[in-house]
Amino acid sequence: MMHLDDGTLRRMQDEPLAISGVQQLHYDRCQDCQQRRARIATQAGSVERLLRTPALEPRAEAAFGRLMAGIQRAGAPRPLRWYQRWSGPGTAYARRLTRPALAVAVAAALLVGFTGYEVAPRLLTVFHPTRVAPVRVSASDLRAGQTLDYGTLTWTPAPPRMEQAASLAQAARRAGLPALTPGALPAAVGTTVSYATLGQATASYQFDSRKLARSAQSQGLHAAAMPAAVDGSVLVIDSGPSLVQVYGPLPEASGASPGSSAERPGLSESLPRLLIGETRAPTVTSTGASARQLEDYLLSQPGVPADIAAQVRAIQDPTSTLLVPVPSGLATSRTVRVQGVDGLLVDAGIGAGVVWQKGGIIYAVLGQLTPDQILQIAASLH
Structure with a gap:
């Protein structure tokens, strides 16, 4: 059997149960496919970290401080025309x-x-x-x-x-x-x-x-x-x-x-x-x-x-x-x-x-x- 392509190996990373039994059997016996999947997994992890959105943590005190600073600036003398x-x-x-x-x-x-x-x-x-x-x-x-x-x-x-x-x-x-x-x-x-x-x-x-x-x-x-x-x-x-x-x-x-x-x-x-x-x-x-x-x-x-x-x-x-x-x-x-x-x-x-x-x-x-x-x-x- 031919080696598994990169698309299949990438799919195994996201959906391990989505491949056929024949493909799984080849993967279990093929050292080359296993090494390629490891590289793909490393790349996928890097992309995930770059695209990860941090959890929203509201900071009411800091926002209120910025608001008050803006109000004070608005009340300061206006720049000369x-x-x-x-x-x-x-x-x-x-x-x-x-x-x-x-x-x-x-x-x-x-x-x-x-x-x-x-x-x-x-x-x-x-x-x-x-x-x-x-x-x-x-x-x-x-x-x-x-x-x-x-x-x-x-x-x-x-x-x-x-x-x-x-x-x-x-x-x-x-x-x-x-x-x-x-x-x-x-x-x-x-x-x-x-x-x-x-x-x-x-x-x-x-x-x-x-x-x-x-x-x-x-x-x-x-x-x-x-x-x-x-x-x-x-x-x-x-x-x-x-x-x-x-x-x-x-x-x-x-x-x-x-x-x-x-x-x-x-x-x-x-x-x-x-x-x-x-x-x-x-x-x-x-x-x-x-x-x-x-x-x-x-x-x-x-x-x-x-x-x-x-x-x-x-x-x-x-x-x-x-x-x-x-x-x-x-x-x-x-x-x-x-x-x-x-x-x-x-x-x-x-x-x-x-x-x-x-x-x-x-x-x-x-x-x-x-x-x-x-x-x-x-x-x-x-």
Whole structure:
């Protein structure tokens, strides 16, 4: 008789009485079939252990603990929304703008124009930008120097806040700005879009020599004496309203409290797929010191890099120039024509942006796209 096949030997493992007497007799006498059945039995045991389902053992106490933990998390402060993280007052990012170096280089920068924060220390008696110009900055420039307190910032009545809108039409009505729509967009941008607005805001910044002296003493720094023409002068800032359209997935909020370093995401996380923004050009007026007096004094203070000071002094008409910081070694910039006027294109490799001013409104298009794509989108706005 021929040897038993594997199927029969496997059946003997599950149903020992299911084989015929002849097959059983052969098996009892055949050493080869017995060895093969032993191997099959070992394999079957391994499969059984892998597929075995453990007995259900309810653990009510552990389940209740998880439930209570979830309830406590639900009652915790909600994570900040994307537009709150970009514009929340009192953040460490906004407070750093009171440094004189940043006041010079960043006060009138693109995102400051959109959020309306910390334009106060601008070195101008009357500031109403009609043109855009780059200022080269380095990471060390932005980190250098301690934070000196030159005076008091007061919002009237309160700092503005970003508010999300349900549609572009609603956002445009709320901000009183044109509802600009782009033409065809690159496929990478997607169709998901969010809208937000920022209302008009007024703030004042009063220079105070005594406050500066206390700030310098507490940090062990020597600050030049504040000129009499500057001491007590008040800068009045009018900014906004503003409107932004954000395309693509929004970065997740971390849940950090306002003002914490974790609140502001990294560049790759915070840069949107595409952002289209517009804001009324800000205006800054002074009750005392002239633009030249403020410029000469603040540019000579500790923490202002010499190269940034030289760039600001080289601007022919700072009262009408919006400065856009361009990171040295990380981005390049050039003047371009957009919507019939001169604008500034910044190429950072991982993304690009273009800024221009027209009819009293500052426009910007930026995102994780190529410079050519950014310019095409800017030209298609209507």
